[in-house]
Amino acid sequence: MSRLRDNINGSSKNFRKMLGNSFITIPGVYSGISALIAERVGFRSIYLSGSGIAGMMGLPDLSITTLDEVVREAGNITSISRLPLIVDCDTGFGEPLNVMRTVRLMERAGVAAIHIEDQELPKKCGHLNGKKIVPAEDFIAKIRAAKEASKDPNFSLIARTDARSVGGLDDAIERSREYLKAGADIIFTEALENPEEFKEMRKKVNGYLMANMTEFGKSPLLSVDELKEIGYDMVIFPLTAFRSILKNTEQIYSDLYKQGTQRNFIDKLMTRSQYYELIGYSEYEDEDYLLASRKNK
Ligand SMILES: C[C@](O)(C(=O)O)[C@H](CC(=O)O)C(=O)O
Ligand SMILES: [Mg+2]
Numbered sequence: 657m658s659r660l661r662d663n664i665n666g667s668s669k670n671f672r673k674m675l676g677n678s679f680i681t682i683p684g685v686y687s688g689i690s691a692l693i694a695e696r697v698g699f700r701s702i703y704l705s706g707s708g709i710a711g712m713m714g715l716p717d718l719s720i721t722t723l724d725e726v727v728r729e730a731g732n733i734t735s736i737s738r739l740p741l742i743v744d745c746d747t748g749f750g751e752p753l754n755v756m757r758t759v760r761l762m763e764r765a766g767v768a769a770i771h772i773e774d775q776e777l778p779k780k781c782g783h784l785n786g787k788k789i790v791p792a793e794d795f796i797a798k799i800r801a802a803k804e805a806s807k808d809p810n811f812s813l814i815a816r817t818d819a820r821s822v823g824g825l826d827d828a829i830e831r832s833r834e835y836l837k838a839g840a841d842i843i844f845t846e847a848l849e850n851p852e853e854f855k856e857m858r859k860k861v862n863g864y865l866m867a868n869m870t871e872f873g874k875s876p877l878l879s880v881d882e883l884k885e886i887g888y889d890m891v892i893f894p895l896t897a898f899r900s901i902l903k904n905t906e907q908i909y910s911d912l913y914k915q916g917t918q919r920n921f922i923d924k925l926m927t928r929s930q931y932y933e934l935i936g937y938s939e940y941e942d943e944d945y946l947l948a949s950r951k952n953k
Pocket of ligand 2: 705706707717744746
């Protein structure tokens with residue numbers, strides 16, 4: 657079967673099936689190839705990080721990437737991996753009308769779920785100081801617009817609240833409840849500061865909850881087991897692989913620059929055959945009708 661897959665009409669349904677049935681652990685991916693690695697390792701769902709997309713372009717996570725760029729990357733990934741993809745849509749790329757278009761394009765790209773957040777533009781990483789949030793009513797208008805625009809009954813809308821770092825935990829709890837009432841399917845509780853806050857959220861919010869275990873931020877690095885125990889439904893590890901790519905790339909470039917050869921660290925590289933196997937090189941060749949017709953002559 658072809659590696660060029662058609663994810664449309666399937667992945668959102670698969671994601672829905674997982675919701676509430678078992679805890680979902682979701683690593684950040686940045687490209688088709690990282691999605692293939694996540695799939696091979698055994699993950700059942702993947703996350704396209706806004707910071708990761710921007711970072712891959714050498715840009716900061718200040719919502720300066722465009723809807724077009726993010727949809728294109730999402731579509732690249734869904735054409736390669738069948739795993740349900742969740743996409744970070746920042747503030748939805750604008751006001752409610754923009755959010756509607758965002759939902760339509762993401763659904764067409766075969767995305768299972770998106771998250772939008774209640775920050776003002778220019779948004780920031782949720783774990784930095786100095787964020788500003790919009791009034792709850794304004795964000796509720798975006799949630800309603802997103803639900804109105806959605807045509808795929810299995811598409812999930814994740815509402816992220818950044819309120820913990822601005823108005824405090826009670827505001828984050830209150831907003832989470834209102835966002836669920838407005839139609840959000842899942843709440844992304846950004847930048848909680850200790851396990852007790854995660855427990856409090858769980859106790860007071862009656863809906864699916866997503867945790868963000870990004871490194872070097874405001875939240876303690878709770879494990880999957882700890883989050884399960886608290887009663888969360890899913891967790892993203894948005895930048896774990898990305899940060900490792902950065903560190904490894906820096907090391908490799910520096911060794912290559914100093915040594916002028918890769919002979920001393922060749923064992924750190926994925927071999928040609930391992931890479932071809934991962935990417936399904938021979939499967940593409942087997943499917944190449946032109947090659948096949950020439951062989952048969
Ligand atoms: C989850 C996040 O939105 C992302 O873009 O991956 C970021 C992650 C980060 O910057 O560490 C966020 O938490 O705002
Ligand atoms: Mg983000």
